Amino acid sequence: MGTISLEHSDRLYWLGRYTERFFTTMKALDRQFDKMIGTVHSYTDYLDCFGLPDIYTDNRDFIRRLLFDKSNANSAAYSLERAYDNGIVLREEISTDSLSFLQMAMDTLSKAEQSSNVRFALLPIEDMIYSFWGSINEHIYDDEIRNIIYIGKTVERLDMYIRMKYPFEIVEKEFIRLLKNLNRVPKGTPYRYSTKYLSDLVEILGTEEDYRRGADKAVDSLRHLFETEEVFV
Amino acid sequence: MKRVNFFYATKLTFDDYVHDHSFALRIIPLETDTQHILSCSLNIAPYISTQQTVDAFGNNVTAGYMRDDHRFLDFEIKGSAQVDHTKHRTDYMPCYLYQSQYTKPDHALKVFYDSIKKKCTGTAADKAEYICNILSKTVEYGKGSTDTTTTAEQAFALKKGVCQDFSHILISLLRMEGIAARYIAGLAFCDGETHSWVEYWTGDHWEGIDPANNCSVNDDYIVISQGRDFRDCAIDRGVMFGKYTKQLQLVRSELT
Amino acid sequence: MTQQVQFTKAVGNANEINELLRRYGVKFGIYKNGTFNEQFFPFDPIPRVITAEDFQSMEKGLAQRVNALNEFLFDIYHEKKIVRDGIIPEDFIYISKGYLAECEGITPKNNVYSHISGIDLVQAKDGEWYILEDNLRIPSGASYPLIARDLTRIAAPQAFEENPIIDNRGYAELLKETMENVNCGGARAILTPGRYNAAYFEHSYLAELTDSVLVQNDELFVEDNVLYHHTYSGGKSRIGVLYRRIADEYLDPLTFLPESLIGIPNLMEAYRSGNVGIINAPGNGVADDKGIYYFVPKMIKYYLGEEPILKNAPTYLPFYEEDMKYVMAHLDKLVIKDVAEAGGYGVVFGRDLTKEKLEEFRQTIIAEPRRFIAQEVIDFLDLPIIEGNKTVMRKADLRVFVLSGAETKVWASGLTRFSRNPDSFVVNSSQGGGFKDTWVLSR
Numbered sequence: 031m032g033t034i035s036l037e038h039s040d041r042l043y044w045l046g047r048y049t050e051r052f053f054t055t056m057k058a059l060d061r062q063f064d065k066m067i068g069t070v071h072s073y074t075d076y077l078d079c080f081g082l083p084d085i086y087t088d089n090r091d092f093i094r095r096l097l098f099d100k101s102n103a104n105s106a107a108y109s110l111e112r113a114y115d116n117g118i119v120l121r122e123e124i125s126t127d128s129l130s131f132l133q134m135a136m137d138t139l140s141k142a143e144q145s146s147n148v149r150f151a152l153l154p155i156e157d158m159i160y161s162f163w164g165s166i167n168e169h170i171y172d173d174e175i176r177n178i179i180y181i182g183k184t185v186e187r188l189d190m191y192i193r194m195k196y197p198f199e200i201v202e203k204e205f206i207r208l209l210k211n212l213n214r215v216p217k218g219t220p221y222r223y224s225t226k227y228l229s230d231l232v233e234i235l236g237t238e239e240d241y242r243r244g245a246d247k248a249v250d251s252l253r254h255l256f257e258t259e260e261v262f263v
Numbered sequence: 264m265k266r267v268n269f270f271y272a273t274k275l276t277f278d279d280y281v282h283d284h285s286f287a288l289r290i291i292p293l294e295t296d297t298q299h300i301l302s303c304s305l306n307i308a309p310y311i312s313t314q315q316t317v318d319a320f321g322n323n324v325t326a327g328y329m330r331d332d333h334r335f336l337d338f339e340i341k342g343s344a345q346v347d348h349t350k351h352r353t354d355y356m357p358c359y360l361y362q363s364q365y366t367k368p369d370h371a372l373k374v375f376y377d378s379i380k381k382k383c384t385g386t387a388a389d390k391a392e393y394i395c396n397i398l399s400k401t402v403e404y405g406k407g408s409t410d411t412t413t414t415a416e417q418a419f420a421l422k423k424g425v426c427q428d429f430s431h432i433l434i435s436l437l438r439m440e441g442i443a444a445r446y447i448a449g450l451a452f453c454d455g456e457t458h459s460w461v462e463y464w465t466g467d468h469w470e471g472i473d474p475a476n477n478c479s480v481n482d483d484y485i486v487i488s489q490g491r492d493f494r495d496c497a498i499d500r501g502v503m504f505g506k507y508t509k510q511l512q513l514v515r516s517e518l519t
Numbered sequence: 520m521t522q523q524v525q526f527t528k529a530v531g532n533a534n535e536i537n538e539l540l541r542r543y544g545v546k547f548g549i550y551k552n553g554t555f556n557e558q559f560f561p562f563d564p565i566p567r568v569i570t571a572e573d574f575q576s577m578e579k580g581l582a583q584r585v586n587a588l589n590e591f592l593f594d595i596y597h598e599k600k601i602v603r604d605g606i607i608p609e610d611f612i613y614i615s616k617g618y619l620a621e622c623e624g625i626t627p628k629n630n631v632y633s634h635i636s637g638i639d640l641v642q643a644k645d646g647e648w649y650i651l652e653d654n655l656r657i658p659s660g661a662s663y664p665l666i667a668r669d670l671t672r673i674a675a676p677q678a679f680e681e682n683p684i685i686d687n688r689g690y691a692e693l694l695k696e697t698m699e700n701v702n703c704g705g706a707r708a709i710l711t712p713g714r715y716n717a718a719y720f721e722h723s724y725l726a727e728l729t730d731s732v733l734v735q736n737d738e739l740f741v742e743d744n745v746l747y748h749h750t751y752s753g754g755k756s757r758i759g760v761l762y763r764r765i766a767d768e769y770l771d772p773l774t775f776l777p778e779s780l781i782g783i784p785n786l787m788e789a790y791r792s793g794n795v796g797i798i799n800a801p802g803n804g805v806a807d808d809k810g811i812y813y814f815v816p817k818m819i820k821y822y823l824g825e826e827p828i829l830k831n832a833p834t835y836l837p838f839y840e841e842d843m844k845y846v847m848a849h850l851d852k853l854v855i856k857d858v859a860e861a862g863g864y865g866v867v868f869g870r871d872l873t874k875e876k877l878e879e880f881r882q883t884i885i886a887e888p889r890r891f892i893a894q895e896v897i898d899f900l901d902l903p904i905i906e907g908n909k910t911v912m913r914k915a916d917l918r919v920f921v922l923s924g925a926e927t928k929v930w931a932s933g934l935t936r937f938s939r940n941p942d943s944f945v946v947n948s949s950q951g952g953g954f955k956d957t958w959v960l961s962r
Contacts (some may be wrong), residue, residue: 033732033748033750033751033752033754033756034732034750035732035734035736035738035748035750035751036738036749036750037737037738038751039751091546115714118544118714118719118723119714119723119733121723121724121726121727121733122723122726122727122730122731122732122733125727126543126544126724126727129543129544130542130543130544131542133541133542133544134542137541137542158551195538216752218752219751219752219753220751220752248622284741285583285740285741285784285785286784287774287785287788288775289741307853311745312742312743314743314788314792316744316788316791316792318621318791319620319621319622319624319625320620322621324788326741326744326785326788328740328741328743328771328784328785330742332742351891356620356623357599357602357609357612357614357618358618359625359873360613361613361614404862455587468838473908495621496618500772500773501773501784502772502773502784519849
């Protein structure tokens with residue numbers, strides 16, 4: 031199958047973004063979990079990264095709600111559900127196998143909520159998400175179409191890393207990855223970058239010093255890179 | 264026998280750009296036993312490629328699709344025909360004997376039928392004329408109280424309507440009486456816009472009757488399309504996308 | 520000729536199989552109190568077994584029935600010989616909601632109307648199979664036994680070593696052949712009303728297996744009477760055959776319901792011009808109507824000159840005087856169905872009515888004899904299912920899929936649905952019913 035519709039290309043992009051948002055959130059919360067051992071209230075730095083209000087009573091409440099509360103738009107569970115929502119309409123593009131890894135991740139996540147050792151119960155999810163990406167790579171035959179989901183993935187990763195103030199070397203690596211993906215997008219198709227915002231990004235992510243000063247602007251430019259909206263049903 | 268020239272034009276104007284506009288026009292008059300089309304030209308603006316087919320009821324369908332933004336769609340036909348009502352049409356379809364979406368009677372219309380059926384006797388033609396007569400005394404001709412979505416039962420409740428409503432009520436009553444009847448959309452000398460009337464099956468051919476004017480159909484009538492009711496005969500049906508809120512439709516027709 | 524084979528042993532572990540079904544997202548959607556929910560379709564591990572002998576006669580009988588129904592559909596939308604010859608009274612055709620006058624004169628490619636037919640059968644206690652109804656519009660359910668077999672073979676390989684079970688996983692190939700048989704040049708597509716349709720899993724799963732594009736109406740358009748798919752880069756690609764999973768009335772807003780938001784404008788013009796195949800043909804509803812069901816055995820004799828191999832449930836038409844007499848005399852024992860209703864509505868069991876209600880109903884039938892059919896109540900053969908750690912007996916039916924491509928082929932499988940409620944005859948998944956694997960034995 032060489033062609034897909036505009037709707038499906040948008041779905042692929044958002045499938046990439048939400049799967050990555052879920053994964054990065056989960057990993058970040060795992061590190062937060064570790065940091066919190068032996069403390070009472072040590073998560074404000076995490077909330078600050080995303081400009082979120084502190085509505086949590088304690089460490090435990092923070093972790094629980096950011097992991098499992100589907101009604102919280104910043105939670106891992108919410109992102110995973112959105113990833114699944116986008117994936118379910120792409121079955122014939124990405125395959126039942128790929129979809130099954132998201133289903134298993136959802137099931138494992140809801141079981142982990144009941145577990146006495148949450149971190150341990152979450153471990154298999156990492157395997158599932160890596161399997162998901164392997165399966166995606168196998169099943170989407172058309173390079174141009176496969177590239178769309180990777181663009182979504184890389185944009186999201188870059189966005190999260192910049193917000194979480196990752197070291198420059200790591201952000202730079204991901205940015206180069208994104209540039210490679212963007213170079214493969216033919217002119218006149220969706221996900222062809224806007225030149226203005228891309229050159230802004232190139233400037234900001236050029237040196238470590240610019241990166242430290244221009245992080246907010248980088249996030250903003252990233253948001254406008256394709257000037258498209260998420261597709262809602 | 265009579266030679267007539269016909270002209271019909273519609274201008275659709277939208278108050279904002281529309282796109283992905285699909286339409287189906289039933290505007291090219293039929294070639295039948297009673298009318299021979301001598302010439303007919305169809306013009307559509309903006310220019311767009313169209314295809315012709317003939318639908319289940321024998322109507323000429325012109326289908327088109329405009330993907331790009333546009334704010335208007337105009338179409339017009341111009342031509343001439345030889346009309347001869349001494350000849351007969353025999354293209355029968357059994358579905359014309361059964362009530363359809365616009366003609367399905369409600370309780371009031373059934374009661375009305377029961378009140379007249381005793382005096383409704385004789386041949387199909389006698390019955391049709393009798394019902395038409397009664398109808399012209401029961402329902403008043405008047406614009407503005409009904410529209411293209413009004414059904415026979417709704418118009419009958421209002422006791423007021425235009426040619427389309429008269430046709431639907433007559434068809435409903437004829438079908439209750441067991442006479443097959445069909446809806447005709449066309450042009451007539453007596454009307455400035457498009458007109459509508461009814462054909463009923465005599466047993467071996469169709470006969471036209473104009474319930475809005477309570478008269479029989481003669482060589483002053485040109486058939487554009489036919490069907491079970493208005494739905495099969497709409498001159499233009501379309502689906503489009505855009506932010507438009509209003510469409511303005513101007514219709515002009517002439518028969519000379 | 521029939522024998523009863525009842526398997527009472529579970530094949531594999533129900534939890535394991537349900538775990539696998541979960542993993543692969545085997546779901547159906549339902550609306551409860553206005554919100555959409557997806558549920559997993561409960562699977563029972565005791566298979567239904569159909570013997571080779573039973574299946575052979577079923578296979579012949581179903582192919583015969585579907586061939587006659589296809590002949591009937593062609594006839595009704597063309598010459599109507601069967602009405603003219605007095606086999607079926609005209610009224611039964613034209614009062615049927617499924618008859619679409621708009622389809623008069625259209626000849627689908629290779630004259631196939633019902634490409635995918637879902638025929639519902641039940642087995643009586645004496646082992647005899649009866650046809651309950653024909654589904655010739657958009658019968659659903661084939662995906663469930665298909666994926667379930669894949670999973671039961673993982674969960675219980677030994678059962679498939681020990682029993683001569685016909686492999687049912689050729690359905691995708693069969694469906695592909697059926698689609699290609701009426702392809703008018705272009706890609707294969709499956710049209711879904713969207714994610715929030717009860718059968719969305721099936722739509723997307725069959726698209727994946729048949730290598731078809733899964734589309735919604737806004738991705739399609741008709742230009743110059745050819746159906747196209749908008750591609751993401753702004754181009755268009757032609758669709759040659761459309762397996763649509765939306766109802767006739769919604770298919771084309773310029774031909775049918777103008778208010779349909781899920782249809783494709785001018786699709787019917789493309790179809791009439793022979794530029795796209797539509798599976799199943801619009802207008803098929805006239806042949807699977809409750810009123811027409813009575814006439815199917817007569818159709819088989821009329822069109823094929825053969826004796827019907829499979830039996831209808833004994834049915835009476837109050838329209839005929841003799842049948843009316845019988846119905847009046849046995850009303851308290853019969854099941855009465857309103858031909859205008861569908862989906863389990865308008866079905867009344869005489870035995871459930873009070874004396875007054877029965878009398879009232881009698882008058883309704885006398886006043887409108889054409890509106891009803893009456894059937895003998897069949898004593899269903901119940902099937903064992905596992906509930907908790909007990910085995911209980913429940914009502915079940917069987918939907919067999921018949922595919923009409925170049926030849927008419929009966930899929931050696933089927934969807935066995937059962938009721939989880941002991942007092943209920945309703946096997947619909949939306950009512951909490953479940954499904955079983957259906958084994959067709961090769962010897």
